[in-house]
Amino acid sequence: MQNFFMGKGNLASSPELKVINGANGDFEVATMRVMFARWGRDKETGETVQVGGFWREVEIYGYKASDVAKHLRKGSRVLVIGEERDFMAKDENGNEVQVIKIIAEDVGLILTRIEKIIFSAPSGRGTQDQAPARTEG
Numbered sequence: 671m672q673n674f675f676m677g678k679g680n681l682a683s684s685p686e687l688k689v690i691n692g693a694n695g696d697f698e699v700a701t702m703r704v705m706f707a708r709w710g711r712d713k714e715t716g717e718t719v720q721v722g723g724f725w726r727e728v729e730i731y732g733y734k735a736s737d738v739a740k741h742l743r744k745g746s747r748v749l750v751i752g753e754e755r756d757f758m759a760k761d762e763n764g765n766e767v768q769v770i771k772i773i774a775e776d777v778g779l780i781l782t783r784i785e786k787i788i789f790s791a792p793s794g795r796g797t798q799d800q801a802p803a804r805t806e807g
Contacts, residue, residue, distance in 0.1 A: 675754050675772055678780060679704040681746045682725070687739035700735035702728050702742070704750060704772075728752075730774040738777050747780040 682703040689696050707723035728750055730738055742748065752774035759769045 677706040679706040698735040749778040
């Protein structure tokens with residue numbers, strides 16, 4: 671990797687899955703927009719408040735793309751690991767602008783606001799008993 675990026679953020683919308691025809695055949699890509707916020711303390715109230723941050727387009731390729739599109743949705747809290755790359759694009763007026771995207775090696779779900787997780791059986795094996803989900807209280 672040329673440069674390393676790791677950040678926690680929230681999805682602006684559910685990931686979009688596309689199939690792209692490349693030089694080595696078809697492959698899947700999931701694209702998503704993520705807000706990476708910075709947090710700090712309000713000097714007057716002492717509460718934690720957002721004090722900045724930035725939006726980034728995030729792309730992930732291959733089998734991970736279909737998993738991301740299947741399991742993540744708008745508002746999901748995610749950990750993105752990858753690298754930032756800059757591209758030239760045209761804006762609505764036809765002017766060239768620099769766009770920074772994150773090409774993700776991995777996108778992980780952060781377990782906030784999750785009610786239940788069900789694991790599938792390991793590949794090549796029969797069904798196994800599931801451990802009961804933990805509940806608060």
